[in-house]
Amino acid sequence: MSSERGTTVGFRSERGAVLLALMLATGLIAIDATILATAVPSVVAELGEFNQFPWLFSVYLLAQAVSVPIYAKLADTIGRKPVILVGVGLFLIGSVLAGFAWSMSALIGFRVLQGLGAGAVSPMAMTIVGDIYTVAERALVQGYIASVWAISSVVGPALGGLFSQFVSWRWIFFVNVPLCLIAGWALVRSYRETIVRRRHQIDFAGAGLLTVGLTALILALLEGGNAWAWVSWPSLASFGIGIASLAVFPLVERRAAEPILELSILTRPLILTTTLISLGIGALMIGITSFVPTYLENALGAVPLVSGIAVAALTLGWPLAAAQSGRMYLRYGYRTTVVIGGAIALVGAVALAISGPWPSVWTVAIIAFVIGFGLGWTAAPSLIAAQASVGWDERGVVTGVNVFARSAGSAVGVAVFGAIANQVIASGRGEHDFATIVSASTGVFIAVAVAAALMVLASLWLPRGAVDAAAYSADAIAPADPTSAVSLADAEPAGA
Structure with a gap:
């Protein structure tokens, strides 16, 4: 697939070095998301405090969100x-x-x-x-990015197990050092952008309220x-503080010079709907990746x-579908593609909930693949x-809202699913026998299916004309310099 300017999408193109750098980053x-799960027993054996280990995942997701x-x-x-170099x-x-x-x-603090x-x-x-890629090219490129998650989902658990068994669990973190250095070097060397710098104000009040509320x-x-x-009192106080902080948050954002979260863009039906879909994707992903291993192992x-x-298997199905989704949405439209993908994921989630009482590795793997395939046509x-519905000067915010929604969905989702599992286990007198574990896991899988159903409902609200027209907008034309982003001066309207 190539752009209208004849520049290929592959790694041999001028943009290939940038794509490789992004895949490394x-x-x-991706590896960090899976490598820790299999090392938890070794971490707890050395550091103790088993009751605190869920926070290793929660604080990471919360800080990210x-x-x-x-x-x-x-x-x-x-x-x-x-920004990406600071992140690395x-x-x-x-x-x-x-x-x-x-x-x-x-x-937990370092996480x-x-x-x-x-x-x-x-x-x-x-x-x-x-x-740097056109609308027509992005699905294939997103497939490349998604393939990184697929490979990492296999390599991560294997590395975590190998390090924990033969070296030390500490190497699951030390292995990131050379990867960070290589990724940083590749980005510095290959990615160039031209921007117009301007003064900006960080919305510390909004950031604080959002952090306190979600925490x-x-x-x-x-x-x-x-x-x-x-x-x-602790429970009521925690819920009260969380709800109050999140309720005040929109009021603060309206008055902020540069709000941390551009809530005004959520008044656009397309952005609001895709944000709700991302919330569902985050909850669905964390429900599978966090609870299925415990279910199978116990x-x-x-x-x-x-x-x-x-x-x-979930992250194997995802890139396969994502890489082919471009043909789907360019031919049938975004809305149709997203709805079909959500429906496939919902079928898989319902199948997982139904099969919960009869554990099987093969059944779970097949269902996970189906869910991943559906999410590839959705995400x-x-x-x-x-x-595609915005220009360069808003694309970062729009992408950020989308990623925030997915991270928040994961962070809150893991807490909700954990509460369901803990409640079932507590009702079984806290015993971790076969029946209790299966019941707790089945309860989580039912909740996951509900999240999938809500995601499909949100996808049905996607506006038809505006979404499909985006595929043929001016954004489909590649930048003049395929290795650099459009400058703010070029992106802003005349007289801005």
């Missing part, structure tokens, strides 16, 4: 390159410190730093793709029924590597539709 986040809007805003003011740097520092962690609390780095890398990679809600969901009763006695490979086209 994405690989950092709340930092994405900040990075997205900065990307539209100072450029994409410095923070991820590098966090990885080194995590490798030397002396307690579970310290490790926050890693999450702050991930919050810059993931959205910037997708934004840069939107800058309080996740705390209430994770600790409710465990550290304290659901109906207790119910069937499967080793971590086998359970990891079963889950990897990429919905994001590309949102990107």
